[in-house]
Amino acid sequence: MLQVQFLRDNRNEIIERLKIKNFNESLVINQVISLDDKRKSIQSESDELLARSNTIAKEIGILFKSDKREEANCLKEESLRIKEKTKALQSSLLEIQNELRELLVKIPNVPHHLVPSGKSDADNVIVKEHGKIPELSEYKKPHWDLCSQYNLIDFELGNKITGAGFPVYTNKGAKLQRALISYFLDKNTEAGYIEYQPPHLVNEDSGFGTGQLPDKEGQMYHIKEDNLYLIPTAEVPVTNFFRNVILNKEDFPIKCTAFTPCFRREAGSYGKDVRGLNRLHQFDKVEIVQIQHPDKSYETLNVMVDHVSSILEELELPYRILRLCGGDLSFTSALTYDFEVYSAGQDRWLEVSSVSNFESYQSNRLKLRFKNLNGKTQLCHTLNGSALALPRIFAALVENNQTESGIKIPKALQEYTRFNIID
């Protein structure tokens, strides 16, 4: 959510830049500003009336004590008249505030200057490519075949007990998964992130705080009886740790990492992309979250990108980094870098991480602030990224390292798996 003051101060620039995100409703922005004008005038009118009725109430108290009944009754009447007026003003104020919020929630975050224009993922810009695409034999297999050949994942069993998109890991597959989680968490804590194990269910306020609610309601699993949502990413609980918090400037940067399963309904996803581990309803992910001073958030974004790169390099996976174009950028993000690894069994790039700077867009919803040098409260910047999403890493590792004698485990992982080949 953008701040109204920010919209006022930068109206034309914001309208221009939002076009990059294919948001062309400049009307909404004008509406917000004029509604806010209305809000201000009604509020000051109502404040004046309330001030009068407060003084009246005090006077009545004094009059009663000195037994001046008649004068008191006179004031009572005036107070009742004021009360009627303020009641009407308050209710229209509430209406305006709701309307204002509804409009504000519709305006996406303003894209950063680096964001290229474009309509779809085809327009994303490759900013870096690293590693050699492995040359496999003509008998190479996709991971779903390898997983059943080596007994790593039982997709059918998942279908039986839950449904499609809920794989069951087994044997060395389960061990590899566990190894990856530990490895990622260790990498992140070595880089200074504090490890958390958050709840996997969150309340409505948390869903709103990070921007999943109200628009992406249908993408989360919802438990009606308790009005709780299964988290679609650890970003939701972890970032919401800091909802309604005022930090001191020396608290920066706040760095958190958490492993959680992620639950996504993926309503409306069909087609061949969903085969095997490519798209799941439940998957594991290790997330990194940072809260930063606004002046340092872009510097931090780069550091996070480098951190994710270093993990992929250690895993010896060929990857590329994309700067998302306006059309592919998420509603809440100002700048996002996607990481894709090459999965040689399927011969395609798989997204394994998405590192974003939300600037103050989430903070404004979360009411996450800090005291600046003038002692004023100011919104923080929030950032997050995957480090890393498990299933596609799993898929790429299995596919890229397949040999006739088995699947080789990269060196960096061996101390975690305690085996160096799956055969």
Add this chain to the structure above:
RNA sequence: GGAGAGAUGGCAGAGUGGUCGAAUGCGGUGGUCUUGAAAACCAUUGUACAGCAAUGUACCGGGGGUUCGAAUCCCUCUCUCUCCGCCA
């Protein structure tokens, strides 16, 4: 699931209808004293909105009501805690 208790400022904890945005203690910040520190003492210390400012308004878990006036009374919701039962 049954029974009960509670929700007040960063924390602890007073406050049962008018001068309560809220005592007191702790903590934080600034200062005095000191070679330095501690102690002691003094001052200061919530958030939001409007305003150049003075200041005004709102907020004592959320929502609603009674009243000229509510932290205080009433209704309702949520959450937390304790005991019993069940259970990883």
